[in-house]
Amino acid sequence: MKINLLSTSIVLSAAIATTGFAISPATFAASKASSPHTSAQAQTVTHFPAMNLLMQSQKKLNGTADTIRVYGEPFSPGAPYFKKFLMTITSGNHGSATFIPLSEGGYKPTISYPHLTSPSATDIFIDSPTGGNGILSTDYLFAYQKGEFVGIAMPPTPAIQVKLLNQYRIQFQIPSLKKTVTMSIQSKKSAYDQAGVYHNGTLVKPFSPMIIPIGFFKPVVQKSSGTILQGAQEISGMYHADGLASVFWNWQWTASGWKLLNATIQK
Numbered sequence: 001m002k003i004n005l006l007s008t009s010i011v012l013s014a015a016i017a018t019t020g021f022a023i024s025p026a027t028f029a030a031s032k033a034s035s036p037h038t039s040a041q042a043q044t045v046t047h048f049p050a051m052n053l054l055m056q057s058q059k060k061l062n063g064t065a066d067t068i069r070v071y072g073e074p075f076s077p078g079a080p081y082f083k084k085f086l087m088t089i090t091s092g093n094h095g096s097a098t099f100i101p102l103s104e105g106g107y108k109p110t111i112s113y114p115h116l117t118s119p120s121a122t123d124i125f126i127d128s129p130t131g132g133n134g135i136l137s138t139d140y141l142f143a144y145q146k147g148e149f150v151g152i153a154m155p156p157t158p159a160i161q162v163k164l165l166n167q168y169r170i171q172f173q174i175p176s177l178k179k180t181v182t183m184s185i186q187s188k189k190s191a192y193d194q195a196g197v198y199h200n201g202t203l204v205k206p207f208s209p210m211i212i213p214i215g216f217f218k219p220v221v222q223k224s225s226g227t228i229l230q231g232a233q234e235i236s237g238m239y240h241a242d243g244l245a246s247v248f249w250n251w252q253w254t255a256s257g258w259k260l261l262n263a264t265i266q267k
Contacts, residue, residue: 036134062144064092104138106130114219115227117143155258162209169203210236
């Protein structure tokens with residue numbers, strides 16, 4: 001197997017040892033690709049720290065029952081937070097292993113196998129919470145394409161414009177979808193009146209709501225579109241905990257990349 005990634009990746013032709021719960025320091029060949037569809041040039045990495053085995057499962061990724069393992073390097077022994085992760089995929093066909101480093105830290109990740117890139121494809125989706133009571137995470141998507149594993153980047157947060165209106169209302173404008181949504185924030189009346197933002201329903205001291213980038217992604221199965229990718233974004237008011245709305249963005253993977261389908265705004 002070969003690997004082609006957006007970020008640093010590790011490829012090892014020999015099979016990974018299946019005994020024990022740690023990877024010993026070793027010499028690996030590391031590669032860095034500028035896009036998920038270009039070849040990588042290898043460079044030598046002389047040391048890789050010991051990591052704990054966090055999960056193991058088997059799944060047919062390219063016609064054979066491959067073994068997927070995820071390892072993590074904790075900040076300290078027994079700590080719930082990990083500095084970084086490493087995924088290995090051992091081929092059920094010829095036993096060789098592919099090493100994929102997941103450089104961002106987080107809590108113990110979960111792994112699923114959605115059909116995001118194609119109804120007939122089995123992809124690998126890894127979600128690692130990073131904080132915020134589950135509303136912040138680092139997510140990874142890998143697809144098996146043309147004999148190699150390809151890392152697919154999450155889509156960027158789309159542009160959204162948010163402003164307060166008279167009569168305790170808030171307006172959202174999404175240029176890419178040509179969509180405008182107006183919602184009531186009557187529940188904020190007491191706090192916003194006291195802060196001098198409104199007076200008798202008139203906006204007298206406007207402020208710019210905080211538009212927080214997407215906190216996490218997840219695969220979602222829809223009857224009409226099949227499996228799509230959904231990203232959740234929070235909009236806050238005078239401070240981060242002053243939640244005004246949640247925006248849920250939906251994408252579908254196409255031959256040219258992620259296509260934004262729609263967005264839903266909820267209180």
